[in-house]
Amino acid sequence: MGRVNPVGLYSFYDEGKRCAETLFLDYYCQYNIKIKVLHLFNTYGPKMQPNDWRVIGNFIVQALRGDNITIYGDGLQTRCFCYVDDLIEALVRMMNSPVGLVGPVNLGNPREFTVRELAEKVVHFTGSKSKLIFMPLPQDDPKQRQPDIKLARDKLSWEPTISLDDGLKETIAYFKKILG
Ligand code: UDP
Numbered sequence: 001m002g003r004v005n006p007v008g009l010y011s012f013y014d015e016g017k018r019c020a021e022t023l024f025l026d027y028y029c030q031y032n033i034k035i036k037v038l039h040l041f042n043t044y045g046p047k048m049q050p051n052d053w054r055v056i057g058n059f060i061v062q063a064l065r066g067d068n069i070t071i072y073g074d075g076l077q078t079r080c081f082c083y084v085d086d087l088i089e090a091l092v093r094m095m096n097s098p099v100g101l102v103g104p105v106n107l108g109n110p111r112e113f114t115v116r117e118l119a120e121k122v123v124h125f126t127g128s129k130s131k132l133i134f135m136p137l138p139q140d141d142p143k144q145r146q147p148d149i150k151l152a153r154d155k156l157s158w159e160p161t162i163s164l165d166d167g168l169k170e171t172i173a174y175f176k177k178i179l180g
Pocket of ligand 1: 042053054055056058059070071072073077079115137138141142145
């Protein structure tokens with residue numbers, strides 16, 4: 001699960017996931033409990049909470065309200081965004097896969113974007129007049145995150161199919177509806 005600070009501000013979240021994964025694997029090894037372990041990378045789409053503070057929700061809400069778009073750091077850090085329908089397809093394939101396929105299997109969209117590119121896309125697709133502003137980078141914010149999905153490709157014949165542009169349009173339409 002990458003480089004993780006065990007004593008940082010967000011360690012409860014990172015380490016909680018790692019601990020849960022270890023326990024599941026222990027139960028698999030010791031009691032042969034049927035488990036599947038998946039590593040989900042950044043996912044987005046309709047039905048996200050407008051106030052969950054993830055980057056896509058934040059940027060869309062800010063753009064639709066005409067507020068400043070808050071880029072943390074220089075915005076050159078990268079993330080890969082997987083549209084929810086693609087992710088669910090992978091989850092179903094994994095659940096239907098043979099018992100022996102335990103994982104961990106990475107699920108995410110390997111196409112990488114900078115946070116700044118994302119902000120520009122959101123402004124473009126919403127037609128907003130919002131300005132991009134730069135704010136301090138949170139502690140332990142990774143500079144790059146990109147899933148290696150070779151295992152999902154090989155074992156689940158899965159690959160994301162929905163581009164960021166198409167996914168953003170759907171997500172913006174959803175937020176427009178709920179924000180009125
Ligand atoms: N981010 C940002 N502005 C925001 C929210 C997040 O620039 O209003 C950045 C954040 O610093 C990180 C990236 O966007 O570099 C993704 O953040 P998110 O919380 O969505 O996911 P994670 O950090 O878990 O990848």
